[in-house]
Amino acid sequence: MPATAIAGWLGRERVQTIVLLLLALGSAPVQAGLFDDDEARRQLKDLSIKTNDRLDTVSKGQIELANQIQTLRDENARLRGQVETLTYELESARKRQQDFYVDLDGRLRKLEPQMATSAEAKPAEESKPPVEAPRKAAASDPAAEAREYEAALNLFRANKLKEAAAAFDAFARAHPDSALTPSAYYWLGNAHYALRDCKKAIDAHRVVVAKWPANPKAPDALLNVATCQQELADAKGAKGTLEALVAKYPDSTAATTARQRLKK
Template sequence: MKKLQSSAAAAVLAAMSLVPLQAGAALFEDEEARRAILEIRARLTNMQNEINAKADKSNSLDLNNQNEQLRQEIARLRGQIEILTNELANAQKRQKDFYVDLDNRMRKLEPQTVTIDGKEFSVEQAEQRAYDTALAFFKAGDYKNAGASFYDFTRRYPNSGLAPSAQYWLGNTYYAQRDYKNAISAQQVVVRSYADSPKAADALLNIASCYLELKDRPSAKKALETLVAQYPGTPAAQTAQERLASLK
């Protein structure tokens, strides 16, 4: 009798001891999982009390009947303990999956460090996606949507490390559509506002090309001379010198 009671108690206590060991590391803030575990612990405690209560009543029963009933009850309780232990494992897995998913989503929102034109800076995910979308339009030859997207980018992210490039490509979308006056205006913003950007030299070269398309050779020559003077040694300056030689 005492052996059966001890065996049942040991089974329950073993399951109860498993709960904090398995759940302690992961279950912190997931309220649903915490409630599930508290409920499982309460049910295991009730089982222990139930076994003790049945043992107290056993004195009034026939010894053989008592032993058989206890065996059946212990088997039933062990089955329930197995079910509860499985439920606990599932609750732990759900919370682990929850935190893994949450961590992945948080990482996607974190700024990333990128290098453009030799400069390293931090870029938000939404910011990078907006720039990539605009550039994809340009590469696909959809200059109208590319221009609209780059223009929107420069208004939404004026202080972005990608802003000089976005403004430069905006000028190129106008050039590709033969809108040379707007192309000049867009590239002049690069030269004025982002003079220390490598894109400034390229912008001056583009300005000179626009003036040549407009048959304004003096303005084209001036833009090329400014480029050579302000950005010597750059690939754009080398190209500018070659064009100046052809304009003489």
């Protein structure tokens, strides 16, 4: 082979080798770029999945928190209603207690002249049999009855409920015709109710309504009967008692409370 041909052949081989090297060097960045794009897509996909998971967790937490807030609002509204009811009943009880003491004070003031007259006439009565005089005094002494009644009421106020119930019961049995006997039965019922004996409470309050329907405590006694019936799960009986209260004592404070309960 001539020297010129050999030189030409070597030149072509060198050119082809250079071209192949350039092609190889050019394809490497392309492959690296493709690899980088796939990795980026994978990372974006993973990030999207994690973000969605976090959003789902946050959303569930917000829903649960909203439910808890609504539950607390409902409970707060229920408790507010109970507080309002108890406040009203407490104010009514205070007013009834105040009325009682005003009435008792008036009775004692009326008795003062009689007690003075009795003291002046005492020497003339000394000639009577010693046994008979104390009996008449004990049986017809309103001041003594008032003190006995007040003692029972003090036991109730001191939260000595069993003792108060026994004292009111004893008073009612010993003084069936006393002007304070209706109140004694009324507080006897309240004492039994405080002792969680609703059946005895109903019996005592019904005595007030049956024997002294015109007594100021009769409407409250009926209301207390209805309260006890509700606690005994006698909804029908409680409704009937409340309706009877509204019909019989429409202008009483107890009737106002009864109307409110009937609306519920």
